[in-house]
Amino acid sequence: MKHIKRAALLLATVAMLFSMTACSNNPASGSDGKLTMQIWDNSQREAMQALADAYHEINPDVTIEVQVTSWDEYWTKLEAAAGSKNLPDIFWMHTNYILLYADSGMLADVTDLYDDDTYSHYSDVSIANTQGSDGRMYAVPKDKDTVCLVYNKEMFDQAGVSYPDENWTWDDLVDASQKIYDATGKYGYMAYCDEQLGYWNFVYQNGGYILNDDKTAAGFDQPATIDAMKFYIGLQDNEWCPDQTYFAETAPGNAFFSGQGAMFFEGTWNLLYEMKNYPEMQGKWDVAVLPKCPNPVSGDGRATISNGLGYATASYNQDNETVMDFLKWLGTEEAQQIHSSYGAAISGYEGTEQAWVDAFDQFDYRLNVEACIDMFDYSVQSVNDATRPNWKSKVNDEILKIYGGQLSVDEGLANCNTIINEAIAEG
Amino acid sequence: MVAPTIIGLLVLNYYPLIQTIILSFSKTKTFGAMEFNGLNNYIDMFQSPEFWKATWNTILFCILTVPVGIILALLVAILLNAKVKFKGGFRAIYFLPMVCAPAAIAMVWRWMFNGEYGIINAILGVKINWLTNPQTAIIACAIVAIWSSIGYDAVLLLSGLQGISKSYYEAARIDGAGRIKQFFSITLPMISPTLFVTLIMRMMASLKVYDLIYMMVDQSNPVLPDVQSLMYLFYREAFVAGNKGYASAIVVWTILLIGIVTVVQFIGQKKWVNYDV
Numbered sequence: 001m002k003h004i005k006r007a008a009l010l011l012a013t014v015a016m017l018f019s020m021t022a023c024s025n026n027p028a029s030g031s032d033g034k035l036t037m038q039i040w041d042n043s044q045r046e047a048m049q050a051l052a053d054a055y056h057e058i059n060p061d062v063t064i065e066v067q068v069t070s071w072d073e074y075w076t077k078l079e080a081a082a083g084s085k086n087l088p089d090i091f092w093m094h095t096n097y098i099l100l101y102a103d104s105g106m107l108a109d110v111t112d113l114y115d116d117d118t119y120s121h122y123s124d125v126s127i128a129n130t131q132g133s134d135g136r137m138y139a140v141p142k143d144k145d146t147v148c149l150v151y152n153k154e155m156f157d158q159a160g161v162s163y164p165d166e167n168w169t170w171d172d173l174v175d176a177s178q179k180i181y182d183a184t185g186k187y188g189y190m191a192y193c194d195e196q197l198g199y200w201n202f203v204y205q206n207g208g209y210i211l212n213d214d215k216t217a218a219g220f221d222q223p224a225t226i227d228a229m230k231f232y233i234g235l236q237d238n239e240w241c242p243d244q245t246y247f248a249e250t251a252p253g254n255a256f257f258s259g260q261g262a263m264f265f266e267g268t269w270n271l272l273y274e275m276k277n278y279p280e281m282q283g284k285w286d287v288a289v290l291p292k293c294p295n296p297v298s299g300d301g302r303a304t305i306s307n308g309l310g311y312a313t314a315s316y317n318q319d320n321e322t323v324m325d326f327l328k329w330l331g332t333e334e335a336q337q338i339h340s341s342y343g344a345a346i347s348g349y350e351g352t353e354q355a356w357v358d359a360f361d362q363f364d365y366r367l368n369v370e371a372c373i374d375m376f377d378y379s380v381q382s383v384n385d386a387t388r389p390n391w392k393s394k395v396n397d398e399i400l401k402i403y404g405g406q407l408s409v410d411e412g413l414a415n416c417n418t419i420i421n422e423a424i425a426e427g
Numbered sequence: 428m429v430a431p432t433i434i435g436l437l438v439l440n441y442y443p444l445i446q447t448i449i450l451s452f453s454k455t456k457t458f459g460a461m462e463f464n465g466l467n468n469y470i471d472m473f474q475s476p477e478f479w480k481a482t483w484n485t486i487l488f489c490i491l492t493v494p495v496g497i498i499l500a501l502l503v504a505i506l507l508n509a510k511v512k513f514k515g516g517f518r519a520i521y522f523l524p525m526v527c528a529p530a531a532i533a534m535v536w537r538w539m540f541n542g543e544y545g546i547i548n549a550i551l552g553v554k555i556n557w558l559t560n561p562q563t564a565i566i567a568c569a570i571v572a573i574w575s576s577i578g579y580d581a582v583l584l585l586s587g588l589q590g591i592s593k594s595y596y597e598a599a600r601i602d603g604a605g606r607i608k609q610f611f612s613i614t615l616p617m618i619s620p621t622l623f624v625t626l627i628m629r630m631m632a633s634l635k636v637y638d639l640i641y642m643m644v645d646q647s648n649p650v651l652p653d654v655q656s657l658m659y660l661f662y663r664e665a666f667v668a669g670n671k672g673y674a675s676a677i678v679v680w681t682i683l684l685i686g687i688v689t690v691v692q693f694i695g696q697k698k699w700v701n702y703d704v
Contacts, residue, residue, distance in 0.1 A: 083459035245559030
């Protein structure tokens, strides 16, 4: 009996040790022709699968499996995987995290991936979104986006207000909201606590900034930033804008598509999904460029936040030809054209935008998505620095306190400034 | 033959516990790097108003859910033990919440509590922002917690009730004891060991509450500081802010808290739990 016990114990221990080493010794991925690709957006699964299939067509011995996890889980998993050197072969990178991953040496350097001038077909913002702090590229640009104004045409008609156009300013936004509220009793522009789809746009339109150009200091102490924040947060004082407690229960998109409000800011990556998901709303809404700041502290009052994702692989795959070849292919015009044509996200490769626009022809009512493309002319790179994961949620908490009335705008923004500067100082 | 269990415990429970304690004395950086940091995490923690608020929220949640939950569960258990028709059906219905995924439960309740379009406000004919008002948010969470735990506790208590011999009640009836007298003199003392176990388990579960509040109150909700439990704070520190050392200190504190509460209960049980049959 005793011997059996001991043998069992030994066996179990050995098995454990074995499984542990199996974890840390990453076998050369792709050697069996199977690659995994990890993404977080289910509405882009189709496009990713199409890319995987197209690549398989060209290279029949390589099969790519697309895996989707939710946004929150994605980063928790990826960080754990990075720590134990178990990253998926190819994964999406986001501007929020790329500097952290790149600067920690987790990502393969793809600067010299191409012999030709492929990267010159990407805009400066796209390239910047995939660069590490050292200016090298750590991901192949995947897509680019803008933030646009989504509006309910029926409510505008009822209130007798003309549709938003490129001449619209913040004043028109406020004015139209009031008129719509008076005429229909519905909410006007729904301004809620959000950075990329909210206050960042206003701050940069007003000539302010969240981080300075060399990312060494926060900009929440700049008069232009403070002005824009006061304007944006103050919008909720109007009767035509729900307050933050409303948005905590009802996302602005849900409110808009259930006919509760007339306008909100939306990212281009959601438009196709919303067309498909709300068939009864088709033809009743449209998109326009963001209203501009009428009297900016500096600049021409125009800005929209432009973010972009990238395809990345782990640094230990630097010499893995299977992985690197797929990565390389993803950045070619051919792949980017396929990607755009699925309509979920606009490919980074310049000239493939039309494929994205054309994807909206599938609906009876054609959204004016050209407006989203036009905004690339004055788009601003999504705010990021290596310490962003450390300050993002803390800054958000402070802004929520301003909305909740626990802090004045000045106090709250001063706190935000301190939080970011301390995070930068800590590195 | 106990080796598999012991290995499981060692690898899955004790090793992580020790690692967590080590981590709580470290300053962590991303991707698993860390350095010794002495008591700094604890000093930061005890100076943080957010932490004390979370501790109080956790205790308040416990006070709101445990006594009411246990009393209701006992009531349900007694009803299910009585001679009623469709007893099996009722038992299944009461046990159903336990079978549902907590996340799904929270999602449904969240819609029911919605201030604008929720069914609860519609039925009551009031306009309460249940989940966005600092005073009501924790009550709303407590209601859902009680609702989802009654079934499980009731089944435990029911098994206790069924262990009581009928002869006690017969004897009491002959002596002229009424229903109420029977309950307090026979049922309660006889069921007290089961009640004690249920109480301990429910108390621990309440002090560790996380998933329910996470699903009901998301991070854009301004009332978050007023409902955030210790485990929610731990999640936000560890996985949102990436501060795993500090988060581990919160875990160690929570373990201590649960330990203290449990020890107090074990001492207190001598006064009311009856082990002589």
